[in-house]
Amino acid sequence: MFHGYLPAILGGLWVTLGVAALSLSTACVFGLLGAVAKLSPSRAARWTAEVYTTLIRGLPELVLMLMIFYGGQIALNQLADAQGWGYIDVPPLAAGVLTIGFIFGAYLTETFRGAILAVPRGQIEAAQAYGLSRGQVLRRILLPQMVRHAIPGFANNWLVMVKATALVSIIGLDDMVHRANMAAAATREPFTFFVAIAVIYLMITTVSIALLSRLEKRFSLGVKAVSF
Amino acid sequence: MHLPRRIPLVALLSLAAALALPATSQAQAPGWAKVRVGVEGNYPPFSKMGADGKLAGFDIDIALALCAQMKADCTLVQQEWDGMMPALNAKKFDMIVASMTITDERKKAAEFSDPYYSVPSRFIAKAGAFKDHTAAAFKGKKIIVLRNSPRAKYVAEQYKDAEVLLVAKETDIYLELAAGRGDIGFGSSVVSGDAFLKKPEGKGFAQVGAAINLDGGSGVGIAFRKGDDALRDKVNAALKAVRADGRYKKLADSYFDFDVTPN
Amino acid sequence: MIDWTVIAGSLPEFAKGLKVCLILLVISVATGFVLSVPLAVARVSARPWLSRPVWVFTYVFRGTPLLVQLFVVYYGFAQFPALRDSVLWPLLREAWFCAWLTFSLNTTAYTTEIFAGALRATPSGEVEAARAYGLDGFKLYRRILLPSALRRALPQYSNEVVGMMHATAIASTVTLVDVTRVARDVYANHLLPTEAFGTAAVIYFALTFTMVGGFKLLERRYLRHLRTERNTTPSTPASATAAPARVA
Numbered sequence: 131m132f133h134g135y136l137p138a139i140l141g142g143l144w145v146t147l148g149v150a151a152l153s154l155s156t157a158c159v160f161g162l163l164g165a166v167a168k169l170s171p172s173r174a175a176r177w178t179a180e181v182y183t184t185l186i187r188g189l190p191e192l193v194l195m196l197m198i199f200y201g202g203q204i205a206l207n208q209l210a211d212a213q214g215w216g217y218i219d220v221p222p223l224a225a226g227v228l229t230i231g232f233i234f235g236a237y238l239t240e241t242f243r244g245a246i247l248a249v250p251r252g253q254i255e256a257a258q259a260y261g262l263s264r265g266q267v268l269r270r271i272l273l274p275q276m277v278r279h280a281i282p283g284f285a286n287n288w289l290v291m292v293k294a295t296a297l298v299s300i301i302g303l304d305d306m307v308h309r310a311n312m313a314a315a316a317t318r319e320p321f322t323f324f325v326a327i328a329v330i331y332l333m334i335t336t337v338s339i340a341l342l343s344r345l346e347k348r349f350s351l352g353v354k355a356v357s358f
Numbered sequence: 359m360h361l362p363r364r365i366p367l368v369a370l371l372s373l374a375a376a377l378a379l380p381a382t383s384q385a386q387a388p389g390w391a392k393v394r395v396g397v398e399g400n401y402p403p404f405s406k407m408g409a410d411g412k413l414a415g416f417d418i419d420i421a422l423a424l425c426a427q428m429k430a431d432c433t434l435v436q437q438e439w440d441g442m443m444p445a446l447n448a449k450k451f452d453m454i455v456a457s458m459t460i461t462d463e464r465k466k467a468a469e470f471s472d473p474y475y476s477v478p479s480r481f482i483a484k485a486g487a488f489k490d491h492t493a494a495a496f497k498g499k500k501i502i503v504l505r506n507s508p509r510a511k512y513v514a515e516q517y518k519d520a521e522v523l524l525v526a527k528e529t530d531i532y533l534e535l536a537a538g539r540g541d542i543g544f545g546s547s548v549v550s551g552d553a554f555l556k557k558p559e560g561k562g563f564a565q566v567g568a569a570i571n572l573d574g575g576s577g578v579g580i581a582f583r584k585g586d587d588a589l590r591d592k593v594n595a596a597l598k599a600v601r602a603d604g605r606y607k608k609l610a611d612s613y614f615d616f617d618v619t620p621n
Numbered sequence: 622m623i624d625w626t627v628i629a630g631s632l633p634e635f636a637k638g639l640k641v642c643l644i645l646l647v648i649s650v651a652t653g654f655v656l657s658v659p660l661a662v663a664r665v666s667a668r669p670w671l672s673r674p675v676w677v678f679t680y681v682f683r684g685t686p687l688l689v690q691l692f693v694v695y696y697g698f699a700q701f702p703a704l705r706d707s708v709l710w711p712l713l714r715e716a717w718f719c720a721w722l723t724f725s726l727n728t729t730a731y732t733t734e735i736f737a738g739a740l741r742a743t744p745s746g747e748v749e750a751a752r753a754y755g756l757d758g759f760k761l762y763r764r765i766l767l768p769s770a771l772r773r774a775l776p777q778y779s780n781e782v783v784g785m786m787h788a789t790a791i792a793s794t795v796t797l798v799d800v801t802r803v804a805r806d807v808y809a810n811h812l813l814p815t816e817a818f819g820t821a822a823v824i825y826f827a828l829t830f831t832m833v834g835g836f837k838l839l840e841r842r843y844l845r846h847l848r849t850e851r852n853t854t855p856s857t858p859a860s861a862t863a864a865p866a867r868v869a
Contacts, residue, residue: 187829188825188826188829188830189787189822189825189826189829190786190787190788190789190790190801190825191787191790192790192791192793192801193790193801193804193818193821193822193825196801196804196805196818197814197818197822200444200448200808200814200818201814201815201818203448203449203450204447204448204814207448207449217449219450290867293685293686293687294686296686296688296689297686297688297791299688300688300794302437302438302441307686307688307689307692310689310692311692314696315529315533318559318700319700320692320693320696320697320699320700321693321696321697321698321700321701322700324689324692324693324696324697325693325697327689328681328685328689328690328693331684331685331686331689332680332681332684332685335684335685336684440805440809441809443809443812444808444809444812444814447812463810466811467810467811467812505806506806506809506810523796524796524798525796526796534796537699537705537714538699538705538710538714539699539714539715539716
């Protein structure tokens with residue numbers, strides 16, 4: 131049915147999953163930084179974070195991806211020329227991961243900010259009363275408890291992000307969509323291959339939802355649900 | 359609760375890994391001993407990707423012949439046509455050998471070598487659908503052509519009463535033509551044969567009217583970044599040498615049964 | 622620094638691209654809205670033969686990337702001679718029709734779930750009072766449930782529409798000449814990324830802010846009852862903006 135192209139498609143699946151996973155990690159870093167900045171007493175930090183989230187929410191992901199891919203390489207070239215380094219190539223994988231991570235970092239900023247705010251203030255005050263530094267409060271008190279509140283938004287972002295990785299094929303990444311394109315052109319059967327990868331994406335979605343709901347249950351152990 | 363503590367560390371490590379992935383630094387020796395050549399791989403017979411993943415075709419052979427003449431170590435870098443100039447500009451390679459027609463517009467953005475071949479263009483449509491390619495014959499019809507190319511400009515100027523469908527790469531012309539999304543395709547006379555007419559999906563399609571030489575036939579050339587005059591001069595010298603001693607003719611004759619030398 | 626002549630010269634093309642983007646957005650969102658209302662009613666129905674098929678539809682269209690859906694319709698349908706010879710083909714072979722079809726189905730799926738969620742969140746007191754008045758079936762929906770649900774759905778729906786506007790950039794991958802395609806052309810022709818993508822960015826920003834502003838006005842009118850003296854804008858749950866409603 132797939133004329134021998136199935137291994138190629140599945141190889142592309144690994145790339146897609148890899149990009150999604152790496153992007154998620156990158157997005158978490160940007161998201162945490164953004165959330166902390168938005169809740170910071172420093173006005174400059176709050177303003178920067180506000181510009182960051184507004185910028186991302188105002189532009190299509192495809193346009194952001196093209197801007198970062200082309201503009202990023204040129205900026206890096208200029209930097210490399212100025213410093214006397216040779217040409218540093220930014221392959222589509224890195225460009226895609228950084229772009230998607232950067233974009234979804236903005237959305238995770240909101241998720242993490244809401245989750246941090248959901249942790250009872252009394253805990254932070256108690257920690258400060260014990261003399262814990264800001265970093266220690268963040269690491270030992272806030273983050274562990276914030277995870278539970280962040281999971282729904284986190285799950286949403288992961289699901290949207292997996293589908294967004296399809297756009298990276300447009301900047302040349304050899305992912306599942308790209309492989310399907312190649313197979314479709316070679317066999318003149320685009321329907322077969324595009325439906326096949328649609329089914330694979332659907333499976334990723336299904337497995338993700340199942341895993342994430344288990345994760346949410348685990349983190350909600352011991353939390354009493356409200357009963358009417 | 360180990361998980362939350364590990365997450366930031368994992369995240370940072372992954373970010374570092376993603377950034378460390380590329381970093382292949384290549385300092386350009388001023389003598390151009392190492393050259394990266396951008397090729398398309400989707401423009402048969404000039405440029406195609408074999409089933410084994412190896413690039414082959416007239417463009418590739420010319421590039422390798424020139425590199426041998428220049429005694430330079432060449433790496434072929436495959437690039438989709440849509441992003442060819444931007445990739446050159448972003449230094450993903452140092453020269454483009456991808457059947458890029460030399461036009462005044464393109465000369466504003468890049469340097470070009472002397473032309474290295476020239477073939478006419480032609481219209482392809484369902485056999486018998488059109489008697490000739492006059493503007494009247496194509497009135498109201500849809501012409502498919504490569505975007506941002508001299509052929510697109512020609513169609514826009516000469517066929518004002520026809521609709522135009524612009525595609526991102528030449529082989530898409532025949533994809534859309536076969537799918538019935540356009541009435542006539544306008545492309546390279548050679549590629550339309552190799553990529554379409556000679557294939558099963560091209561059955562029932564044929565040339566319309568005579569072949570056309572665009573713009574006095576300035577031919578296709580090799581593109582360089584603005585400022586890379588040294589490389590361009592080296593390549594021009596190599597091209598002259600390859601033409602002078604018959605290597606060019608041998609290569610051309612192995613691909614084409616008519617004369618493709620640029621005028 | 623910035624070559625304004627290039628920008629000025631490309632503005633007519635950008636204007637044409639903007640027209641394509643807006644037309645695609647309007648016809649897709651309109652179709653999506655019209656289809657979503659009955660589908661949402663079916664989705665919350667107690668009868669499985671009504672709600673299950675709709676669930677499958679929304680699951681498939683929300684679980685797969687829009688880009689892939691577009692490729693299936695644009696490239697995939699051309700594979701079948703049966704379709705090529707059918708009476709639908711003159712429509713199906715056009716890029717704008719394929720884009721409208723795909724985008725409409727996609728936004729219908731997301732909007733159906735949004736409206737279904739809003740319907741489920743109807744305060745039970747409203748429904749009880751309506752039934753006490755003898756309202757039932759179609760009348761119940763038309764006069765009580767739907768107006769109530771649509772209002773409740775407004776913040777999330779505004780996210781969806783803005784997301785849809787961003788998604789129109791994907792139509793540029795199937796020969797439609799929208800703002801993104803014009804930007805890529807300007808970049809390919811002049812090799813000036815700031816001018817090319819900067820102009821596109823400004824256009825998209827302007828569109829986004831206009832749309833968000835428009836929806837805020839709608840919220841001010843239709844969610845007036847949620848305003849208190851303290852805040853003049855109705856509170857939107859953090860989750861409404863904590864993740865993009867859609868991307869691809």
